[in-house]
Amino acid sequence: MDDIEALRDFSRFYTQRLGLLGQSYLGSGLGVTEVRVLWELAYGDQGTARQIAERLGLDEGYLSRLLAGFEKKGWIAREPDPDDARCRRLILTEDGKALAAGHDKASRTAVGAFLGQMSPDARALLGEGLARVKQAFNPPQDVELKDLSPGDAGWIVERHGQLYARDEGYDASFEALVAEIMAEFIRSHDPARERGWIAWGGGRRLGSVFCVARSPDTAQLRLFFLEPEARGLGLGRKMLDACLTFAREKGYRELVLWTHESHQAACRLYDKAGFQRIGSRPMHEYGQDTVIIDYRIDL
Known part of the structure; x- marks a missing residue:
């Protein structure tokens, strides 16, 4: 159908x-x-x-x-x-x-x-589904960035796995990587220097971004993701700015990240925000040939 x-x-x-x-x-x-x-x-x-x-x-x-x-x-x-x-x-x-x-x-x-x-679970499912239908017809107007809550990690793993398989052809090893990153963050992150955000709009999750420590002076942006219907609305820049502001406030001297060459919209966002491309690496990962691009920005 x-x-x-x-x-x-x-x-x-x-x-x-x-x-x-x-x-x-x-x-x-x-x-x-x-x-x-x-x-x-x-x-x-x-x-x-x-x-x-x-x-x-x-x-x-x-x-x-x-x-x-x-x-x-x-x-x-x-x-x-x-x-x-x-x-x-x-x-x-x-x-x-x-x-x-x-x-x-x-x-x-x-x-x-x-x-x-209907059972309470069925009613909850209906409410979530109706919110998603409205979201599909009406782009989110008011979006709030919230701290990570129970249930968010599972959503991040699921949506990364689903969309990267659909759009990039990645196999399950990519979903496993995301799950490992999330498990490590939940178990051992330092709340004083590391943080994750979930973007909420229209009663549903629209995206995620994380700032984690690589060294005392270097922070890394990870798991930056937006639902397809939330792209092109300025939300990506809002989330990136939240991560940059947090990293500066915590005293990091630089923020680094890596992304895939195929993510052209994300690359343009990083370029406009002042990030420098410091290298690229051809790789065979997640069942696909890909090119990894490394970025950094002074804080």
């Missing part, structure tokens, strides 16, 4: 499971679009009909007819927009607010009953 059919299949699945195929939503007498517009008026940002059409991706003519029906039933009113007297802002009447609250309660009850059939 390709990506297109997978998304279509899921759409058919969830519309049936959540009762979206009936003539009216949850027996309300309103269609799904009408209920969604009502929710937007009750709980979304207030605005004009045009603004609501843009937010929901609706045809303005269709929305205008729908709103006319709402107005005729006494659910909405129009008032001057304080930011533009030429425009009329839509607001719910008391009847409209009561209707929206009733629909919201009925929807929560229905979804709660659906979730009540």
Whole structure:
């Protein structure tokens, strides 16, 4: 099944499971679009009909007819927009607010009953999956760098193994290397001079970076990784800067790293940040011929 059919299949699945195929939503007498517009008026940002059409991706003519029906039933009113007297802002009447609250309660009850059939583990899996789906459609806006927590190491090993196998053709020996690095860090790192960060956004992990000691004067950047959907957003530079700042604060005189020649985006990032290429080494590792590039920067 390709990506297109997978998304279509899921759409058919969830519309049936959540009762979206009936003539009216949850027996309300309103269609799904009408209920969604009502929710937007009750709980979304207030605005004009045009603004609501843009937010929901609706045809303005269709929305205008729908709103006319709402107005005729006494659910909405129009008032001057304080930011533009030429425009009329839509607001719910008391009847409209009561209707929206009733629909919201009925929807929560229905979804709660659906979730009540699932085990706690299944519900947790669903929540994580929904967060990932939203992340795929919407690039992360607010990203936080957090210290390493239980469970992070397993994710780092898993994602390195999966993506390097997919993108570089690496075998399981690379995943083993990452696991060894993580095990050593967890067992013996010095919190006063070494640190790992996990980038979080949209409720999920987006990347990792570590600063470890190679000598009293030299720090090494390790396991610098970004999920594909988080690349090209400036997050890589934010993580690199966090590592550089930490190394400077801890009194290191230089930061070193190695990467693969095929990682062109990472190489450009290091070049722009002021790192110097100090050598390259052709290698046969992880089942592939590769070229290792060594970098350093004075702190």
